[in-house]
Amino acid sequence: MIPELLFLFDLMAMFAIYLILNLSLCLEFGYGGIPDFGKVLFVAGGAFVVGGFTGRFASWLMGIIGYDYIRSNALVIFMINTRLSSDVWTSLVIFVPSILFAVVAGGLLGYLASFPAIRLREDYLGMTLLSMGEVAKVIAHNYPDLVGGSLGVQVPDPLAWAGEWRFALASVVILAFAGLVWLYVDKVGHSPLGRTLRAIRDNETTAESLGKNVSDYRMRTLVVSSAIAALCGGLYAFYTCGVVATTYSRMWWTFWPWLMVMLGGASSSKGVLVGTLISTSTIKLINVFKDSLQPFIPFDVVWAESMLIGATMILVLIKRPGGIFPEEPQVTSGMLRTNQTNGTGESKGS
Amino acid sequence: MLDPLVRDALLYGNLLSLMSLGLTLTYITSKVPNFAHSSFVTIGAYVSLAIASVLGMNPYVGLPFAFLIGGLASVAVYAFAMKPIAKRGGSLVHLMMATLAAEVVFSGILNAFADYLRESFKVYSRAFTLRDLDFTFLDLPGVFVVSYLLCGVLFVSLFLILTKTRFGVAMRATVENPPLASVLGVNTDLVYTVSWFISGGLAGVSGALLPFWIQTSPNTADVYLLSIFCASVLGGLGSFAGAIAGGLVLGVGEILITSFLVGVFGYWVVPYRPAIPLIVMSLILLLMPEGIVGKLQGQAKRRA
Numbered sequence: 208m209i210p211e212l213l214f215l216f217d218l219m220a221m222f223a224i225y226l227i228l229n230l231s232l233c234l235e236f237g238y239g240g241i242p243d244f245g246k247v248l249f250v251a252g253g254a255f256v257v258g259g260f261t262g263r264f265a266s267w268l269m270g271i272i273g274y275d276y277i278r279s280n281a282l283v284i285f286m287i288n289t290r291l292s293s294d295v296w297t298s299l300v301i302f303v304p305s306i307l308f309a310v311v312a313g314g315l316l317g318y319l320a321s322f323p324a325i326r327l328r329e330d331y332l333g334m335t336l337l338s339m340g341e342v343a344k345v346i347a348h349n350y351p352d353l354v355g356g357s358l359g360v361q362v363p364d365p366l367a368w369a370g371e372w373r374f375a376l377a378s379v380v381i382l383a384f385a386g387l388v389w390l391y392v393d394k395v396g397h398s399p400l401g402r403t404l405r406a407i408r409d410n411e412t413t414a415e416s417l418g419k420n421v422s423d424y425r426m427r428t429l430v431v432s433s434a435i436a437a438l439c440g441g442l443y444a445f446y447t448c449g450v451v452a453t454t455y456s457r458m459w460w461t462f463w464p465w466l467m468v469m470l471g472g473a474s475s476s477k478g479v480l481v482g483t484l485i486s487t488s489t490i491k492l493i494n495v496f497k498d499s500l501q502p503f504i505p506f507d508v509v510w511a512e513s514m515l516i517g518a519t520m521i522l523v524l525i526k527r528p529g530g531i532f533p534e535e536p537q538v539t540s541g542m543l544r545t546n547q548t549n550g551t552g553e554s555k556g557s
Numbered sequence: 558m559l560d561p562l563v564r565d566a567l568l569y570g571n572l573l574s575l576m577s578l579g580l581t582l583t584y585i586t587s588k589v590p591n592f593a594h595s596s597f598v599t600i601g602a603y604v605s606l607a608i609a610s611v612l613g614m615n616p617y618v619g620l621p622f623a624f625l626i627g628g629l630a631s632v633a634v635y636a637f638a639m640k641p642i643a644k645r646g647g648s649l650v651h652l653m654m655a656t657l658a659a660e661v662v663f664s665g666i667l668n669a670f671a672d673y674l675r676e677s678f679k680v681y682s683r684a685f686t687l688r689d690l691d692f693t694f695l696d697l698p699g700v701f702v703v704s705y706l707l708c709g710v711l712f713v714s715l716f717l718i719l720t721k722t723r724f725g726v727a728m729r730a731t732v733e734n735p736p737l738a739s740v741l742g743v744n745t746d747l748v749y750t751v752s753w754f755i756s757g758g759l760a761g762v763s764g765a766l767l768p769f770w771i772q773t774s775p776n777t778a779d780v781y782l783l784s785i786f787c788a789s790v791l792g793g794l795g796s797f798a799g800a801i802a803g804g805l806v807l808g809v810g811e812i813l814i815t816s817f818l819v820g821v822f823g824y825w826v827v828p829y830r831p832a833i834p835l836i837v838m839s840l841i842l843l844l845m846p847e848g849i850v851g852k853l854q855g856q857a858k859r860r861a
Contacts, residue, residue, distance in 0.1 A: 469654065513662070
């Protein structure tokens with residue numbers, strides 16, 4: 208395949224993967240007001256399920272036994288992939304339960320995280336979630352049976368049968384998932400549930416006085432959004448055909464999503480879409496031109512990148528705290544606007 | 558004299574006290590949990606390294622510089638991020654996010670500085686230690702003595718500043734009610750700037766002492782961010798004495814519990830040490846969230 212086309216498909220996959228993650232952030236922070244600074248935990252959760260479970264499941268299914276999965280990982284995965292490259296149905300049988308398992312695991316992690324989190328004010332909430340994300344990294348690093356510790360594991364490739372078009376097809380599949388998640392989050396945004404979440408976000412006490420069970424809503428939001436984040440992690444693991452614990456850093460899976468969401472507009476599904484598109488294209492373009500800058504600076508160009516990213520985030524927060532698409536008064540599906548004085552936003556119910 | 562394990566635990570607890578003292582200070586004044594706090598710690602460590610390896614001086618000479626540069630970095634966070642965002646009506650989450658962004662910027666700068674030291678001065682700028690340059694005092698490593706002295710001196714002077722000086726009164730007034738304080742002629746902006754400066758300075762000093770004890774890299778303090786927050790939460794995030802106590806209890810506890818667990822389960826538990834502050838923090842927040850939150854509820858509305 209020509210390199211330009213490959214670049215486009217790679218960009219598409221990255222866009223779709225981050226779109227899924229950012230939509231989960233939109234759901235919990237944009238709508239629900241939960242400052243999830245531990246996003247990386249849930250992404251890693253999904254990825255680690257795929258890294259730890261899929262290969263074992265596939266080798267059990269195919270009767271490849273008698274190997275240490277972690278130590279002879281490359282060999283086992285090679286044998287699995289050889290079989291998968293000619294067997295579409297087995298690929299599907301491996302892919303579907305793995306992704307389901309990843310999503311369920313993400314939901315469970317979200318449920319666990321909600322225990323200390325739901326009753327707290329946003330600053331404590333942020334601290335707790337950030338801490339959880341850090342600990343996820345520690346565990347993955349030091350528990351080799353899960354995903355091979357710092358060496359990582361390979362993941363069976365359920366699209367091995369597509370041959371040369373494997374990356375293109377993978378991008379399309381991930382984009383399809385992203386589309387579904389977008390529809391869901393957009394729908395929630397316009398539903399009574401979305402209104403309740405916004406009410407809780409804007410004034411917890413008022414929402415509680417109207418009979419809304421705040422901690423229950425928060426717990427459910429965390430569970431659903433964590434499940435979506437785990438879906439993102441699982442798909443990413445499948446896309447890259449591998450899981451290395453060090454890849455799941457706070458920078459890439461907590462900070463970047465926050466930057467994208469803040470850039471586009473955290474409370475609008477449209478904003479998240481645009482923010483993700485702008486950011487992922489920029490990252491990909493920077494990656495192309497990065498190496499040509501190296502001779503001009505006395506340190507690794509990666510560090511210049513992180514200075515730039517951090518500064519961009521602060522700039523966005525100062526200049527456009529609401530993002531490109533700030534929140535507009537929402538119209539719930541099937542309901543007429545009653546408060547005409549409040550804002551000028553057009554009706555955008557579905 | 559002292560058992561090395563107990564000594565290590567006490568030293569770590571003390572460094573943690575210094576770090577959470579600074580964090581608590583910014584939290585009390587600005588009501589923002591500062592996620593960039595660990596960066597100031599690492600900045601202090603690199604000031605020590607630069608003094609020792611580039612200038613060839615005793616790294617203890619660098620302590621005032623570590624205070625100064627850590628403080629300036631902290632003031633930069635306040636002036637270029639906190640203040641403009643708060644002025645535009647940014648929410649608490651925006652402010653927290655900005656401190657996370659500042660942490661990313663600082664990690665870039667620190668790594669670049671480490672690269673620069675390595676390329677220009679041929680210094681081991683990652684995983685470095687200054688242990689060989691330390692002195693011993695009564696069989697104790699110098700860093701142990703110095704850190705306890707420093708912690709005492711800094712705590713007492715902070716206490717004196719807050720209770721005995723006009724500026725301290727202005728500071729406490731700003732903590733209680735910023736609009737009212739500014740109406741009465743208190744320069745609240747100056748108060749915030751100074752408190753961020755002291756906070757960063759305290760972190761810088763604790764960081765300057767860090768390489769005397771463990772190997773330090775640009776991301777070393779990231780691991781401690783968890784412990785710093787846990788220690789501060791343990792101390793109630795409301796008082797300096799609480800921060801000191803929280804730091805000591807958590808630091809000593811973290812090391813002693815780990816060594817106890819090593820005795821029971823074996824050495825594989827050591828890397829999981831960061832889980833201890835997480836569990837402790839979750840337990841405190843689960844079992845007595847009102848105890849801590851309730852105390853600050855009145856102040857919750859009045860953020861920087």
